[in-house]
Amino acid sequence: MKPQVTIIMATYNRAHFIVETLHSIQQQTFQNWECFIIDDGGTDNTKEVIAPILEQDSRFQFLKRPDSYLKGLPGCRNFGLDIANGAYIIFFDDDDIIHPDNLQLSLSVLNQEQLAFCHYQKKSFELENPEFKSEECKILQKLNADNLHDVVIQQIGLASCTVLWDKKCFETIRFKEELLYAEEWECYIRIISSGFQGVIISNTLYFNRKHPNSNTAEFYSNNPIRKKSKSDAVLLVVSNLKDKKILTNQFLRHFIQMAYDYKEFNLFSSIITTLELSGFLKLKWQLFYMFFPVRLYLYSLKKKIVS
Incomplete structure (x- = not known):
């Protein structure tokens, strides 16, 4: 059968x-x-x-x-x-x-x-x-x-x-x-x-x-091979969503925030290159990426004050 x-x-x-x-x-x-x-x-x-x-x-x-x-x-x-x-x-x-x-x-x-x-x-x-x-x-x-x-x-x-x-x-x-x-x-x-x-x-x-020998455990232990693979996967997802014309600003903000954790692989630059943005949009997202750590710090400070 x-x-x-x-x-x-x-x-x-x-x-x-x-x-x-x-x-x-x-x-x-x-x-x-x-x-x-x-x-x-x-x-x-x-x-x-x-x-x-x-x-x-x-x-x-x-x-x-x-x-x-x-x-x-x-x-x-x-x-x-x-x-x-x-x-x-x-x-x-x-x-x-x-x-x-x-x-x-x-x-x-x-x-x-x-x-x-x-x-x-x-x-x-x-x-x-x-x-x-x-x-x-x-x-x-x-x-x-x-x-x-x-x-x-x-x-x-x-x-x-x-x-x-x-x-x-x-x-x-x-x-x-x-x-x-x-x-x-x-x-x-x-x-x-x-x-x-x-x-x-x-x-x-x-x-x-x-x-400790699982792929997931290795990734969270900052194994460079697993981490590089996640960076490459992000770029493939960005390219796929762009090709299907469903890459919204919400998606893009998420990926660019992620890119900050993959600076050693130049993920942000690769995303910007893949998107083929106009000069204005490229500058917009470069500023978003540049000031992301500041916003993150202010957000954590606000949480501490509120709590």
């Missing part, structure tokens, strides 16, 4: 975590899925550790990322997208735990609402594995280009593993393989800004493991 859902999981030296992740996938109440475990050139014994699962459950396939795809999460995910058989796509990480009702609940919402994607909630854990709860499914809001701003500023956090997608969202869209952080943020903005509509539900269906 053709699988209805394709699960794409990149893996790299996660032999100590991945078995728990695969077991949580096997415990899904919805069973018609395939799972591609795509090795990104790891050097540990991941394949040996998961060999019993591969032998017992043919829905799992362990594959090497071909050299035609760049090393990293985006390359592995693009490879998975190119070979996916399912009508729906979901990305799971190799060190997390998935709620048993993840696929069943997300699919039922998509079928009921007739939309292109379903975003659910996630919760972090460290030492003790999470406790699964059965909750009433509540639709919090619809998500489309009208509220894209909340995705851009990450008020709505579309993490890579918190969305079930209709495969049609990826017919012409792939992850940017040169990005090594924020690749899902950039990619998902392209999907929503292209007109695809989705829904956000209240249920916590994914549990991400917190540990």
Whole structure:
């Protein structure tokens, strides 16, 4: 029987975590899925550790990322997208735990609402594995280009593993393989800004493991590779919104404020160059950028006085 859902999981030296992740996938109440475990050139014994699962459950396939795809999460995910058989796509990480009702609940919402994607909630854990709860499914809001701003500023956090997608969202869209952080943020903005509509539900269906070797932990530790990637992703988002003629002043203020944290990568100058602004507008945003620290200081001073 053709699988209805394709699960794409990149893996790299996660032999100590991945078995728990695969077991949580096997415990899904919805069973018609395939799972591609795509090795990104790891050097540990991941394949040996998961060999019993591969032998017992043919829905799992362990594959090497071909050299035609760049090393990293985006390359592995693009490879998975190119070979996916399912009508729906979901990305799971190799060190997390998935709620048993993840696929069943997300699919039922998509079928009921007739939309292109379903975003659910996630919760972090460290030492003790999470406790699964059965909750009433509540639709919090619809998500489309009208509220894209909340995705851009990450008020709505579309993490890579918190969305079930209709495969049609990826017919012409792939992850940017040169990005090594924020690749899902950039990619998902392209999907929503292209007109695809989705829904956000209240249920916590994914549990991400917190540990110092994750991409997110490295970014918040100011890893220069991850930080440079976020800067590059910002520039790609700016270019995409400009091309689609939806780059509002509200968006632009946000990006230029962000640029102050990426001075070492000349993000502000790159944004201004990408926008091809007239002399007056260029001066306007240069002054906005120049005086941003002053405004920030005055704002914090005001908060202290009020409190």
